[in-house]
Amino acid sequence: MRYPSAISQLLPACAALLVSMPAAAQSWTSSSLGIARARHGAAALPSGEVLVVGGYFDQSTWTARTVESYSASTGTWSVFGETHGDHYVNVHALPLHDGRLLVVSMEAPLETYDPVSDTWTQWSDAWVFVSDTAVTQLADGDGFFVGGGMDFNDWGTTFRFDADTGTLHSLAPLAEGRRAHAATVLADGRVLVTGGSHFIWEDERFGELASTEIYDPSTDTWTGAAPMPEARAWHHAALLPGGRVLVTGGVGKSSTVIYDPATDAWTAGPTMAGARWNHTMTTLPSGRIVVVGGGDAGTSVELYDPATESFTALPSLSMGRSGHTTTYIPGKGLLVINGGSAEFYALHQAPEGHACVITEECASGTCEGGLCVDGSGSSGGDAGGPGGNPAGGGCSLPLFGLDASYAGAACLLFAPGLFARRRRRSSASSQPPRPPR
Template identity: 35%
Template sequence: MTRRTNPTAGLHRAAPSGAAFPPPGAWFPAGELPSPRRWFGPAEGAVPLADGGALVAGGALADGVPTAETLLYDPVATTWTGTGPLGTARHSHSGTVLADGTVLVAGGIGTSGSPAAGPLASAEVYDPATGVWTPTAGDMTTARSLHAATLLADGRVLVTGGAGDRAPRAPGRSLFSAELFDPATGEWTPAAPMTDSRLAHPQVPLQDGRVLAAGGRRSIGRDRGIGQGFCELYDPEADAWTRTGSLAAARAGHQATLLADGTVLVTGGDSPGIRFERGFVPFSQWRTERYDPATGAWTAGENMPEGRTCHRAVALPSGQVLVLGGTDSATRDTGYASAALYDPLTRGWTATGGMATNRYLCTATPLPDGSVLATGGTVRSGRATTAPGKDVLTATTEVFWI
């Protein structure tokens, strides 16, 4: 891999209105959302738009209430403005930018009368030119939340796993099923099922067109789950899944990032064997692993400066990876403000500027100018709050300057 000497060359730099360019490695405030919110799923949150800004659709407000609100980020004014709302309020859904610049939102958790809520099968597409959402021609084949979604080379979208009902007596379990959305027809069709059920798992499109699903949470009963190390590959041409090398450490709450040389870096996650509803471990994962598609094997990587779970990782134009925010898997009481950079050439980590707001279950979006937008998230939870059961969320957003 050859790193560009000037990773932002040719990019339109959107400096905040009336301000000088910040120094590289610094964060600057980027306005506030109308209300605090967070994103539980690996595939939801803000997505980049061709005009240099970003789109936020849905999310979880206080007490886990889903919203239909849709917002646009202006990178020059550093402000958020409303646009057409979703047809259905949802969180724990997926958001995917399609080849034509429109945005697909699928599944998630909705409301079916307070306090009942369940997974959704509905999906809708946003047109930036009109600011309007339109339902897809048909619903998904399976109602699901906390699933993964990946844009394939042929323009279709692969949706896998998530939480849903396997059978009338098995609600809220991790799913094996997968499906494909075709933007040309607006319809959903079943895809070959995965070899392992999983939810909240990272999914990465590889350079050869295959898709890697790495780890994730696996159900061991209703609302109970453990991290897993099993990984598999999807071949779109054959519509088939095959097992590949397993992670050395079982992980959930982790991130998987495609590097410029075609390998995949996995960072963080809950410690091995944690039982999500009542288990206790002292730390989150600080060990990293790197996957080579040519061999199908994972090898140990350099340790992060600190362990973290429920964080975000973004590949930068320089080839480096920015890891930000997160929390510990023992208590999840407070989010982290810290950030670190991984250099694939030296395989080393260095600390970089920290955010002004500590956060986890946030979203991190690579913008067209090379900067990274961090949005919303959980600030404090559990014993770190003044009112037990009332998590503290943030409406703040920040931009990492490169």
């Protein structure tokens, strides 16, 4: 008597699945800070450690001076020391070209940390009131602070911090005061400021801005640029390979736009999976950009590929994040922090044959067909761009890996019984027929 068709087809199907089935894609690893923080600053040191400076979670928690460090190698936190000043809110930490760390906040003088001498230096004459201010670094590494606002007042003041001398310089102001905007350093060293919000006294309400301005540090002048197709505030922007600028999100927006300084023109970019604002954009060495969390987006993480001008979904965070920091640790991965917890996503670590979503996860080679492969594609996975479900074979993973899919587990449990039953029936059928009684 023959097996039913479905069972006979299940056996080779299970075998094929077990051969081609990759390990489950990696997820974010959670850890806990010693002190809960919000509106803090974070940056990676040359050693690979990440320092978290200032911020506070509630009025009863003292975090304004305490500095903590994160080790990607061990996934643990430790108290690192204290700053001179109290860095409560709107804290920014910027890695300088010489390996030092620059810290700026709303209510304290600027400070620098020197990891070589393990000392903090407070620049008492350098003080900027940072409130919804766009903070970035000029091409030479100097800190650049533009605009801001508090209550019903918006300002367009601009400052430059000379990291070599520890002096603060007042620069030409914006033509229009704004807060919750973005500042992006262009390939030629100029700075593009986009959108934001301002208080409209005539209407007694806040309104978003579509206007843009470009600052030229060589002449200390601002020039109006083409406005964005629509107004945005609490959005983010990043420089793309080739010199264009990608702007993502804003309150209630899942759309993106791309600015080309060569033509002073805007074009529509791809749409994100959902609206996000107060999120982060982190540029990887490959030029691709990771967009993390934000209001309305919750746990969502996406990667933008400028080569294909498209987004790829990455594994979600374990909890929604907004107003967080995202720090790229060279050769290690991404660290997302806010509140009392952090999440780490390993990059450049997955061995050949391991499941992946993007190439940056692989220790070498590329991510093709959902697997890390070498340059010749030796793992057997078909080409799949940045990642995705495997399209081909390749016995690249342990057959009995505990991280296999539920379908694979079902085959592992069910198939042995089928093989055993088939063996018994086959053995029985090979015996000579018994004589009738």
